[in-house]
Amino acid sequence: MTAALLDLSDVARYFDVSPPWLTRTLERRPRTILKAVDGVDLALARGETLGLVGESGCGKSTVARLIVGLHAPTRGTIRYQGQVLSGPAAPPGARAQRRLRRGMQMIFQDPYASLNPRWRVRDIVVEPIRAEAPGTGGADLDRRAAALLEQVGLAGADGVKYPHQFSGGQRQRISIARALSTEPQLLVCDEPTSALDVSVQAQVLNLMRDLQRRLGLAYVFISHNLAVVHHIADRVGVMYLGRIVELAPARTLFGVPRHPYTRMLLDAVPDLEMTGKARVAVAGEVPNPLDPPAGCAFHPRCPHANERCRRERPVLRDAGAAAVACHAVEEGRL
Amino acid sequence: MTQTTPLLDVRGLRVEFPTRRGTLTAVHDVSFAIAPGEVLGVVGESGAGKSLTGAAIIGLIDPPGRIAAGEIHLAGRRIDNLPDEAMRKLRGREIGAVFQDPLTSLNPLYTIGRQLTETIRTHLPLSESAARARAVELLDEVGIPAAGRRVDHYPHQFSGGMRQRVVIALALAAKPRLIVADEPTTALDVSIQSQIIALLQGLAREHGTAIMLVTHDMGVIAEMADRVAVMYAGRIVEIGPVADVVHRARHPYTVGLMGSIPSIVEDRERLAQIDGAMPRLTAIPSGCAFHPRCPRRLPRCAEARPELSPQGATRAACWNPAAAAPGVTAP
Secondary structure, eight states: OTTOSEEEEEEEEEEEOOOOHHHHHHHTOOOOEEEEEEEEEEEEOTTOEEEEEOOTTSSHHHHHHHHHTSSOOSEEEEEETTEEEESTTOOOSHHHHHHHGGGEEEEOSOTTTSSOTTSOHHHHHHHHHHHHOTTOOHHHHHHHHHHHHHHTTSOGGGGGSOGGGSOHHHHHHHHHHHHHTTOOSEEEEESTTTTSOHHHHHHHHHHHHHHHHHHOOEEEEEOSOHHHHHHHOSEEEEEETTEEEEEEEHHHHHHSOOSHHHHHHHHHOOOGGGTTOOOOOOOOOOOOTTSOOSSSTTGGGOTTOOHHHHHSOOOOEEETTEEEOOHHHHTTOO | OOOSOOSEEEEEEEEEEEETTEEEEEEEEEEEEEOTTOEEEEEOOTTSSHHHHHHHHTTOOOTTOEEEEEEEEETTEEOTTOOHHHHHHHHHHTEEEEOSOHHHHSOTTSOHHHHHHHHHHHHSOOOHHHHHHHHHHHHHHTTOTTHHHHTTSOGGGSOHHHHHHHHHHHHHTTOOSEEEEESTTTTSOHHHHHHHHHHHHHHHHHHOOEEEEEOSOHHHHHHHOSEEEEEETTEEEEEEEHHHHHHSOOSHHHHHHHHTSOOSSOOOSSOOOOOSOOOOGGGOOSSSTTGGGOTTOOGGGGTSOOOOEEETTEEEOOSSOOSSOSSSOOO
């Protein structure tokens, strides 16, 4: 995968959520380790959109944070344009890291929390340019800010306003303008439309598509909303308890889902076409990630689980156009 | 739809908030009815007035907000002008409420058994032990495994989906005839969401409970509701049977709303886009409140406000309704 823009190989991130040392000692309790992400392999080509879906606690947001460097991986290597960003072979030093990460930006879920309310929009939008090239002149920055705002469908003159003067959808446009200021090739978007109303969500999704076409951007698009991911993504990864259980082109994944968990998720989504149809309720809930089941993490909820599933953890294997981590699929039982 | 007498009858409801800069009207002239066993979905985007309409019915509008006009009747009895104490008895006994966040609806310091028995004994003349037995029965009914043991657990010992079941059990404690559910599945994951939907559906079908389901999620409405009311800027702009509103909407706002929802079965290059955003309460446009964003507007739309009138299978408030629903495929 030399052509990949972004490449994650066996990336894991553990969090130590142990009780304090004294409690541990007195109550003779061991350390508690949360394996938020546990061995994820992903590759992303230029101009491609990779969707990551899964329920709360599956590790999808942690993957986003690992990619942009907000968390350091516990294990594994992340490469961007062939250069090692994090992992054993990563170049030391904050400056080198910053230079490598210049090509990627992140968009967050809450456009109310991610913009500083005391800054004018113009300053918010050009902040990444300032951080990168501190010497840039004021007139130059004004010009760049106006161009960026126009690019996301706002008026150049809006730069003098403050964030509270904008609606939620417009704020998310400001976040996108800020992310575009360093001319990135990769945007990591963590639930970018989840806080927005549907009509506004449609505006933002359409804008993201237009920008991708115009600028050749690649997106890592994280969402719990399967319909949104179906709309925007070229390829989709489904996560369950810190691992990818199925990775496939969007059309394949939504058309012929292979992994039992993917099937369950797709069945559970309420859809406009569902009117009048009786629903088959899904059994069970995501297990406690501190104490994941042995073998395949999905086996307690899986109708196809057998002895091997309870014992041995399946790895991601190619199955047609998709890659699936499931013994039943591998054995041809599914 | 159903020809039985409505259980809930709302007529000309108006909710106002007095502010320093004048009175804001958040809900205007809203009228609808719900029959026993019927699920009415109320949809709209933030600020449409859907949650306030629900709050008005359960008598929980935060002051200084108030019901300024209109009447609410429950099973033929007027309830919007009841004194606080009488309303408090009615709430829980006749009307159950389910809110979005199950954690804020439960007291973290009491076991769920205690919260349930307290609610049951407030409304029903039962002994402590009978109330406890009823609590276990309720937990079992909403699908909590090992209810006899779980009844002594605290809210934090339950997962999000289980907590929402407990909240539903609380709402059901006195066998109310109406449940007002405000975004009951919004905070939940899809697999849990589908379980809660199935649970509420079962209540309506098997016990004849009427449900007012307030949500922004059209998918949930499409699946659960019998009829849908679409709200915009404080008014109902379209109301009708769910299949007609979803697939054959007449009001341009409803059409746009349906077209803007991504689907998991259909490939679409672009989503239908309604430009702009819902107006603020301080600046509701003249005439039809939707006209500045409307692709089908006529000159008169800015001057006169259209009333709800029959348009095919639904009733819509529009001077120039869409002929058939474009952008959404019929089944």
